[in-house]
Amino acid sequence: MKTFINHSLAAIAVATAIITPALAEPAAGANGGFASLIPLVLIMVIFYFLLIRPQQKKAKEHRNIIEALKKGDKVITGGGFYGTVVDVKDDFMKVEIADNVRVKVKRDTVLGLSD
Numbered sequence: 001m002k003t004f005i006n007h008s009l010a011a012i013a014v015a016t017a018i019i020t021p022a023l024a025e026p027a028a029g030a031n032g033g034f035a036s037l038i039p040l041v042l043i044m045v046i047f048y049f050l051l052i053r054p055q056q057k058k059a060k061e062h063r064n065i066i067e068a069l070k071k072g073d074k075v076i077t078g079g080g081f082y083g084t085v086v087d088v089k090d091d092f093m094k095v096e097i098a099d100n101v102r103v104k105v106k107r108d109t110v111l112g113l114s115d
Contacts, residue, residue, distance in 0.1 A: 066107050069093065078109040 069075065073085045075095060083095035086102055093110075094102045 062112070065112055066110060069107065069110065074114045075110050076112060076114045077105050078111055079105075082114050 069085055069088055071085055071088060074082070075085060076082050077095065081095065081097045081103070083097040083103070085093055086096050087094040088107075091108075092104055092106055095105055096102050
């Protein structure tokens with residue numbers, strides 16, 4: 001009977017040693033909850049400045065170039081054609097890619113101005 005009690009006390013001591021730190025963790029986690037969000041916020045800020053913001057600036061520049069296209073501008077299209085703008089409409093324009101060869105392209109497909 002004594003060995004049973006000794007084993008029971010030993011089991012209780014081991015269980016207490018295991019359970020006590022486990023019970024202490026939620027209290028530490030509740031106080032450190034805000035601190036655990038700081039790395040996540042920092043990562044989001046880094047992503048914004050390294051990925052999102054430059055992409056938005058590039059898209060805005062492209063939009064400004066597209067809106068400013070006029071007759072006589074030399075452009076390169078998304079299909080790789082170099083040509084000269086002959087006529088500009090709302091969403092489409094005609095580009096001359098060779099002598100007397102004109103193609104109708106959507107304004108959004110123009111990658112940019114060529115030299």
